[in-house]
Amino acid sequence: MVQSQTTRPGTAIVTGASSGIGKVYAERLASRGYDVILVARRQDRLREIAGDLGARFSVKAEALVADLSTESGVAAVATRLSSDASVSLLVNNAGFSTMKPLTETPDDTVRSMIALNITALTVLSKAALIAFKGRNAGTLVNVGSGAGFSPYPNIPVYGATKAYIFLFTQSLQNEVEGTAVRVQLVLPGAVVSEGWDVAGAELEALPEGIVMTTEDCVDAALAGLDLGETATAPSLQDAGLLEDYVALSGKVLQSVFDAKPAERYGVGKAAE
Ligand SMILES: NC(=O)c1ccc[n+]([C@@H]2O[C@H](COP(=O)([O-])OP(=O)(O)OC[C@H]3O[C@@H](n4cnc5c(N)ncnc54)[C@H](OP(=O)(O)O)[C@@H]3O)[C@@H](O)[C@H]2O)c1
Structure with missing residues (x-):
């Protein structure tokens, strides 16, 4: 059905829309x-x-x-975000991984992974939030990963970039509190995509039961958005685990600031 101009939801920018999760988001x-x-x-x-x-x-x-691992590529998209008032949704989805220990990962790969997964996502989030807050409307979706929860073999940089997205996006949710702007963090598990080839990993080697279709992943992420979730993990059956994780990390944050060294280090004991 063709919607009238007044009921149209606006324009969505989807990064990484040429394949995988981004392509399905665009569709x-x-x-x-x-x-x-x-x-x-x-x-x-x-x-x-x-x-x-x-x-x-x-x-x-x-x-x-646009090549979002370059400054000019990011600027082209950021300019669009700030100049086109029809843009109401940004899906920061572009990202890549490589399956290697750090010592075997070329410096150029490390740099471009950080540039794409972290810098581009950060700069584009900023441009989007400035535009959206100015209009008190709009939605930012940042695609992180289950790989950002805990160290996983052979993805030291990728996992860390996704941990960055987790913390960064949670912080942005604080920044939009009290406004009509929405920020959603999406945390896929293992999803069918070309990303596995790019990483040099074999998707077929994973047990079938843990790999989600690209369509199910995006449909669940959008269902989470419709439900008003701030963090959506499409394949996490027990949502309470994510709530506990966030609550526990907040508790550690509150407890980590103390002028006294922890008792177990015995600092100052010898002098007593
Ligand atoms: N598949 C999974 O199991 C899984 C799990 C958790 C999270 N994720 C996350 O989901 C997101 C999408 O990945 P995917 O699995 O759908 O992989 P994918 O099929 O390889 O898609 C990656 C997309 O990013 C684009 N891209 C890569 N480098 C780029 C660059 N320098 N500039 C602009 N665009 C670039 C690619 O297009 P071009 O090559 O045409 O530039 C492609 O459209 C990523 O952030 C990934 O970390 C995936």
């Missing part, structure tokens, strides 16, 4: 009536997807080719 958002701006490096794919979504859902669909 689902277009089906909800959003005009979509698809960001990634592979122009041919973006154009094909944009053409398909525009035709199927009668929305405007645009390819914005």
Whole structure:
């Protein structure tokens, strides 16, 4: 159904929309009536997807080719966020991983992973929140990962970038408190995508029972958004675990500031 201009939800920018989770986000958002701006490096794919979504859902669909591991690529998207008042949703989804110990990971890979997974997401979150807070409307979705909860073998940098997204996005939720702007953190587990090939990992090696389809992941993430969740872990059956994790980390934060060294270190004991 074609929605009238007044009931349209606005424009969604989806980073990493040329494959995997981002591609499905773009499709689902277009089906909800959003005009979509698809960001990634592979122009041919973006154009094909944009053409398909525009035709199927009668929305405007645009390819914005940008390498988000570069300053100029991030600036192109940030400029769009600050200059286009129709943008009501940003999905910061682009990211990549590599399955190697740190000592075997080339410096360039480390740099571009941090640039994409952390710097681009941070700068684009800032541009989005400035625009959204100015209009007191808009939604920011940051895609983290279950890999950010705890160290996992051979993804030392990737896991840490996702831990950054966890903490960073929670902090942004404090920044938008009392406004109509929404911030959602999405924490997928293992999801079918080309990302596994990019990482040099074998998705087929994982037990079938722990791998979610891309569609289920995005549908659950959007259902979480509709439910008003601030953090959505599509494959976490026991939501209480996430609540406990957040509560416990808050408790550690409150307890970690103390002028006295902890008793167990015995500091100052010898002099007594
Ligand atoms: N799949 C999983 O199991 C899983 C689990 C947890 C979290 N995640 C997260 O989900 C997000 C999407 O990953 P995915 O699994 O869907 O992988 P994917 O299919 O490889 O998608 C990654 C997307 O990011 C884009 N991208 C990569 N480098 C880029 C760059 N420098 N500039 C702009 N765009 C870039 C890619 O497009 P181009 O190559 O065309 O640029 C692609 O569209 C990532 O943040 C990932 O960490 C995935």
